[in-house]
Amino acid sequence: MLDIILDFALLAALYAAIYFLRLRKRDGRYRVWYTLFYIYACMVICVTLMPFQIAVPGGNRLFLEEINLEPFRDLKRGYLGAKTGIALNFLMFVPLGFLLPALKKRGIIRVFFASFFASLCIESVQLLYCWGGVSNSRIFDVTDLITNTAGGTAGYLFFLLARPKLRQLDEQLPS
Numbered sequence: 001m002l003d004i005i006l007d008f009a010l011l012a013a014l015y016a017a018i019y020f021l022r023l024r025k026r027d028g029r030y031r032v033w034y035t036l037f038y039i040y041a042c043m044v045i046c047v048t049l050m051p052f053q054i055a056v057p058g059g060n061r062l063f064l065e066e067i068n069l070e071p072f073r074d075l076k077r078g079y080l081g082a083k084t085g086i087a088l089n090f091l092m093f094v095p096l097g098f099l100l101p102a103l104k105k106r107g108i109i110r111v112f113f114a115s116f117f118a119s120l121c122i123e124s125v126q127l128l129y130c131w132g133g134v135s136n137s138r139i140f141d142v143t144d145l146i147t148n149t150a151g152g153t154a155g156y157l158f159f160l161l162a163r164p165k166l167r168q169l170d171e172q173l174p175s
Contacts, residue, residue, distance in 0.1 A: 003051040004046075004050055004051050007046075007050050007051055008042075008046075011042050011045070015035075015038055018038075023035075029170050030103070033099065033102050033103040034103060036099060037099045037100075037103055040095045040096070040099060044092060044096075044122070047092065048122045048125075048126065048138075049122065049125055049126070049129075049138075053129060066130055066139045067127065067130075067139060067140045067141075068139060068140065068141040068142060068143065069142050070142070071142050071143055071146055072086070072143050072146075073143065074143065075143075085143075086143065086147050089143070089144050089147040089148050089151065090147045090148070090150055090151040090154070091151060092148065092151060093115055093118075093119065093147075093148040093149070093150075093151030093152040093155065094151045094152070094154055094155035094158065095155060096111075096114070096115055096118060096151075096152045096155055097111050097115060097151065097152035097153055097154060097155020097156040097157075097158070097159065098155040098156070098158050098159045098162075099155075100114055100152075100156075101156060101159050102159060102166060106156075108153065108156050108157075111152055111153060111155070111156040112149065112152065112153050112156075114152065115148060115149045115151070115152025115153060115155075116145070116148075116149045116152075118148070118152075119144065119145050119148035119149055119152075120145060122144075122148075123140045123141065123144060123145055124140070126138040126139060126140060127139070127140040
């Protein structure tokens with residue numbers, strides 16, 4: 001429990017540093033969207049990577065056997081919770097696709113690649129955790145990569161639908 005509290009304290013300190021170094025000079029609209037994006041990113045980190053751990057390379061020599069490179073393998077094999085996992089991974093990245101273009105102008109291609117690379121980073125850290133023997137519950141899974149990227153892209157489509165209303169809300173924010 002203490003390790004998670006320390007992780008959140010680290011994330012809060014990082015936000016404070018970013019705020020005082022860069023955000024306080026920006027307009028109110030940008031600060032609101034950036035803060036929402038930061039909170040979202042912290043929630044994703046909490047679900048996927050916390051508690052932060054230091055992996056000792058080679059702690060798990062069988063980690064390559066735990067990697068899933070077959071798309072939707074769990075679903076094909078009828079594993080319990082496979083559909084839920086796919087849905088949750090998809091939904092986890094919808095806010096990314098929505099918040100990126102709200103924060104800064106981004107097209108669907110950039111949002112697609114941002115979603116892909118963010119997911120790839122998460123999966124790579126989980127792979128390092130597995131290799132270091134810190135966590136057997138976190139593995140590299142290509143299905144997560146696919147569903148996260150699809151979720152980010154869907155979030156962008158939701159952004160397009162909501163853009164007229166967002167413009168009205170942006171005008172009401174203090175500058």
